[in-house]
Amino acid sequence: MALLQISEPGQTTAPHQHKLAVGIDLGTTNSLVASLKSGLAETLADTQGQHLLPSVVQFQAKDEIGYKTIVGQQAQDNAANDPLNTISSVKRYMGRGLEDIKKHSIYHFVSEEGSAVPRIRTVAGDVSAVEVSAEILKTLKQRAIESLGGELIGAVITVPAYFDDAQRQATKDAAKFAGLPVLRLINEPTAAAVAYGLDSGSEGIHVVYDLGGGTFDISILKLTKGVFEVLSTAGDSALGGDDLDHTIVDWMLAKTGIIEPDASLLRVLLDKARAAKEALTEQDTTLIQIHLDEKLHSQSDKQNSWQYELSREQFEQLIQPLIKKTLVPCRRALRDAHISVDEIQDVVLVGGSTRVPLVRQIVGDFFATQPLADIDPDKVVAIGAARQADVLAGNKSDEDMLLLDVTPLSLGLETMGGLAEKVIHRNTTIPVARAQDFTTFKDGQTAMAIHVVQGERELISDCRSLARFELRGIPPMVAGAARIRVTFQIDADGLLSVSAKEETSGVQSSIQVKPSYGLSDGEIETMLKDSFSHAQDDLDARKLREEQVEAKRVVEALLAALEEDGENLLSAQEQHTIQQAIDELSEIAEGSKQRAIKLKIEEVDKITAEFAQRRMDASINKALAGQRVNDLHT
Amino acid sequence: MAITLTEAAADHVIRFIENRGKGEALRLGVKTNGCSGMGYVLEFADTVEEEDNVFEDKGVKIIVDPKSLLYIDGTELDYGREGLNEGFKFNNPNVKDACGCGESFNV
Numbered sequence: 121m122a123l124l125q126i127s128e129p130g131q132t133t134a135p136h137q138h139k140l141a142v143g144i145d146l147g148t149t150n151s152l153v154a155s156l157k158s159g160l161a162e163t164l165a166d167t168q169g170q171h172l173l174p175s176v177v178q179f180q181a182k183d184e185i186g187y188k189t190i191v192g193q194q195a196q197d198n199a200a201n202d203p204l205n206t207i208s209s210v211k212r213y214m215g216r217g218l219e220d221i222k223k224h225s226i227y228h229f230v231s232e233e234g235s236a237v238p239r240i241r242t243v244a245g246d247v248s249a250v251e252v253s254a255e256i257l258k259t260l261k262q263r264a265i266e267s268l269g270g271e272l273i274g275a276v277i278t279v280p281a282y283f284d285d286a287q288r289q290a291t292k293d294a295a296k297f298a299g300l301p302v303l304r305l306i307n308e309p310t311a312a313a314v315a316y317g318l319d320s321g322s323e324g325i326h327v328v329y330d331l332g333g334g335t336f337d338i339s340i341l342k343l344t345k346g347v348f349e350v351l352s353t354a355g356d357s358a359l360g361g362d363d364l365d366h367t368i369v370d371w372m373l374a375k376t377g378i379i380e381p382d383a384s385l386l387r388v389l390l391d392k393a394r395a396a397k398e399a400l401t402e403q404d405t406t407l408i409q410i411h412l413d414e415k416l417h418s419q420s421d422k423q424n425s426w427q428y429e430l431s432r433e434q435f436e437q438l439i440q441p442l443i444k445k446t447l448v449p450c451r452r453a454l455r456d457a458h459i460s461v462d463e464i465q466d467v468v469l470v471g472g473s474t475r476v477p478l479v480r481q482i483v484g485d486f487f488a489t490q491p492l493a494d495i496d497p498d499k500v501v502a503i504g505a506a507r508q509a510d511v512l513a514g515n516k517s518d519e520d521m522l523l524l525d526v527t528p529l530s531l532g533l534e535t536m537g538g539l540a541e542k543v544i545h546r547n548t549t550i551p552v553a554r555a556q557d558f559t560t561f562k563d564g565q566t567a568m569a570i571h572v573v574q575g576e577r578e579l580i581s582d583c584r585s586l587a588r589f590e591l592r593g594i595p596p597m598v599a600g601a602a603r604i605r606v607t608f609q610i611d612a613d614g615l616l617s618v619s620a621k622e623e624t625s626g627v628q629s630s631i632q633v634k635p636s637y638g639l640s641d642g643e644i645e646t647m648l649k650d651s652f653s654h655a656q657d658d659l660d661a662r663k664l665r666e667e668q669v670e671a672k673r674v675v676e677a678l679l680a681a682l683e684e685d686g687e688n689l690l691s692a693q694e695q696h697t698i699q700q701a702i703d704e705l706s707e708i709a710e711g712s713k714q715r716a717i718k719l720k721i722e723e724v725d726k727i728t729a730e731f732a733q734r735r736m737d738a739s740i741n742k743a744l745a746g747q748r749v750n751d752l753h754t
Numbered sequence: 755m756a757i758t759l760t761e762a763a764a765d766h767v768i769r770f771i772e773n774r775g776k777g778e779a780l781r782l783g784v785k786t787n788g789c790s791g792m793g794y795v796l797e798f799a800d801t802v803e804e805e806d807n808v809f810e811d812k813g814v815k816i817i818v819d820p821k822s823l824l825y826i827d828g829t830e831l832d833y834g835r836e837g838l839n840e841g842f843k844f845n846n847p848n849v850k851d852a853c854g855c856g857e858s859f860n861v
Contacts, residue, residue: 123834123841124796126770129777132785132795157841158770159798167838269839 123269126158131515141303141513142264143311143505144277146253146291148211149333151175152499153260153275154506155268156515161315161503164267166192172498173263177255178206179244187244191259204228205242209334210256213238213249214294215287250290254297261300274301276509278501281307281339281353303512309339310348311504312468316492318343325351325463329483329491330470331446334360338450340457351457354449359442361397361473367438368393368430376410376426385412396430401475405431436478443482450486467491472498531586531608531616534571536561538580543608546576553609560604564596568604572618572633586633591620593627664714671709671717674724678702681735689734701727755827757782757809757816762833763842764812774798779808779815782831782844783822792825792859794844 125138133139142164145152150172154163163171170193178195180188190198199206203226218231218238228241239246257277264272279291288305295302306314309328313319318326323343330337337355341348369389373381381389392408399406412424454461467487473479474497483491495503510516532542535558544554560568568591575583594602603623610616619630679702686695701724708720759767767780779802783795799817802808807823809816818826830845849859 123836123839123843124794125841126767126780127795127797129781129797129800132793132797158766159774160770164838263838267838269836269841 128159128516138268138270139513139515140264140268140270140272141506141509141515142260142268142272142275143502143507143509144257144260144275145308145311145499145502145505146211146256146277146279146294147175147332147501148209148335149175150498151256151260152502153264154499154502155264156506156510157268161506161510163499163502164263166263173256173259174208175210175256176206176208177210177252178202179242179247180205181243189244189255191255205244207240207242207247207252210249210252214253215284215290216249250294251297253291253294257295257298257300261298272300273513274303274509276303276311276505276512277305278308278311278505279305280337281309281350282337282355303509306505306508307339307348307350308470308501309337309341309350309353309468311501311508312470313341313343313348313466313504314507315495315500315504316466316468318466318468319348324465325457325459327450327464327467327487328470329446329450329467329474330355331473331479332360332471333473334358334362336360336446336449338446338453340453340459342457351459352453354453354456356445356449359445361471363442364397364439364473364476365390365393367442368396368435371430371438372408372410372428375428397435397476400430400432400435401477403432405429432477439476439478440482443476443479447482447486461486461488464489468500469493469497470500530576531572531574531610532583533606533618534573534580540573540575540578540580540583543606544610550610553607555605555607558604558606559600560594560597560602561599563599565599565602566594566596567592568594568620570606570618570620570629570631572608572616572631586616587618587631589618589620589629589631591622591627591629593625594622595625597624660714664712664717667714667717667721668709671705671721674721675702675706675709678724678728681731685735685738689738690731694731698728698731756811757818757826757828758811758830759814759816760830760832761812763831764814766833766842767814767831771798776800779817781817782826782829783819784825794826794859795822796842 127133140155142153142155143161145154152163152171152173154161156162165171166173173192174196176192176195176199178190178198180190195206196208199208207227216238218229229238230241230246231238237248237250239248240252261272261275275295277291277295279288283291291305292302308330312328312330313326321343326341326343326348328337328339328341330339335355335357336359337353339353340351342351343349369386372389372393373379378385389410392410396406396408406429408426408428408430410426464487467483467489469480469483469491474483474491474493480491480493530542530546531544532540535541541556543556544552548554558568570589570591571580571585572587573580573583574586577583591604594604604620605623606618606620608616608618617630617632619628621628678698682690682695682698682702686698690698705717705720705724709717711717771777771780777798777800779799781795781797781799784792785795786792802817803819805820807818807820809818816831825848826844826846828847832843832845834840834843846859851860
């Protein structure tokens, strides 16, 4: 018997049509998936009860079954033995060119001729960052399907506030590879604020302090009318909980007198350090015991076992300089946003390292407010994303609907001299419409080319080109006399339409573009084809489904046509032939041969062409019946 | 007859209502749709209509409209787990046959 969840009043869906949606925190070190169950937002655990999925993917060589890819804890455990085929922190490479990533990576990057996308060479073939991320998303998607008991209609995926369009695009592409429809990408700090319900609270300035395993981010958000705007972000991409562990290890090394620990000893000490750090969140003191086995004994000439007590006070002295370091980006972010500390309403804590009491204290003192920390700081982003996904999936009544999207980059058009004129600035909340007046450049100019671009740079060549169209039929006038109003409009789904109108004559022209969708479906298709075999399988499966849907559509259309006109327009023999073709197509469509279905559809198309022609003629005759030729010309 | 809950179901309902922060009852009912005729309604209730039947079991208030009651009277609401999935189950004595997954049913 199916398991049901409690819906909001009046929102019960028909059986088998639950609008299941999830929020995904696709993190650098760990990823999570969360969903709303009976109104309660929770992260979903795997079969072992683990909520955090290490963002690590191990690619294995092809065996008789095919390629095998391991994601998560097991991949992380295997990383030390198979470092080059085990990809971690792939988020750092998303939407990046070869030059950006090569310098700080152990992986073997290759760049194919004619492709801007760098790939990592593994035993299973060359993989792009998008494909690696897709593996993580697939694992989370599978977990969600099992936990929620049905197919997902989509996901809200979080990205850092500082991600540019290419990085956001790469994230969307990864979801597409994973077969996961993206309801929306939202900024991680925004998700954290949503988790605390700040979106339904008072308007004002909110700070999100995110100290993760390896990175620190600070974001200053402004809430107006249910929409979060990112005022500024700052951070340190090499400061996090790992640094706290290293500080404790340094202390242990100083205490024990070990000078040069080897990798395996360091591993042991790091684990001890992490355990001590975690213990000191609750306790005032913790005991650190270190036993060296014989193998390691030579590293110290005196003893092979130590025992120290580390008090929270000592620990805080050790890590204080590191925590204080996070205040530098905090000040910078405040300055960039032109915000003073007393304007801040709330501070939200995100990231496991914010469990450390000293972090809370220093952050609280700096922002002069008690930071919000009730929700598990590891899960808060995923939970916020899940809440947003639930709203976007339509499981709430309309008054709860909120839109919190902003344009990540400015939109504008090209003016003379190859300059970009911004019409809608970045961080503008959508939906939005903005208009700007332009004029002609030459005497008697009767047309104008409009080139729509996206980006923050001044030169067109540095911006991304989105679309071009022309406004023709401007009456000849002296240069500068025409008034051409160009209107940019972005709807709630991020679809941009641009229209241009000459005010004196009224001539106009317009175009629709998707500003956030840089890659066309065709390009993605090509990427899919290029990807290796298991992605190929996904593609084949999708093609098959599409073909099956098409076959079904053809069958239904033909049956309806036969029902309506079969008797009138076809001989018994013809009816029989078509019926037989329909039956054959239905049967083939049940199978799993995409190509066969396609060929059969084409064949049916040919068989029924004559029938279609006759129907067309018949309906034209019907439309024309009783009308005089003269009437038809009006 | 009446509508009852198992301990597990009652615990979860209380927790979910508490988390939601408003409404204090659970609405059970049926809707005519689904592959086998009828589907269940399981919702938080913010309002009680005049004709509604109100039951109470293990500290949970349950509201059922009179039409639905014909189809679900005697139902015991349970909470269970299947693999990673968990949720509510209707143990409905009126059901004659249900679709494969039991999400919709016939009486």
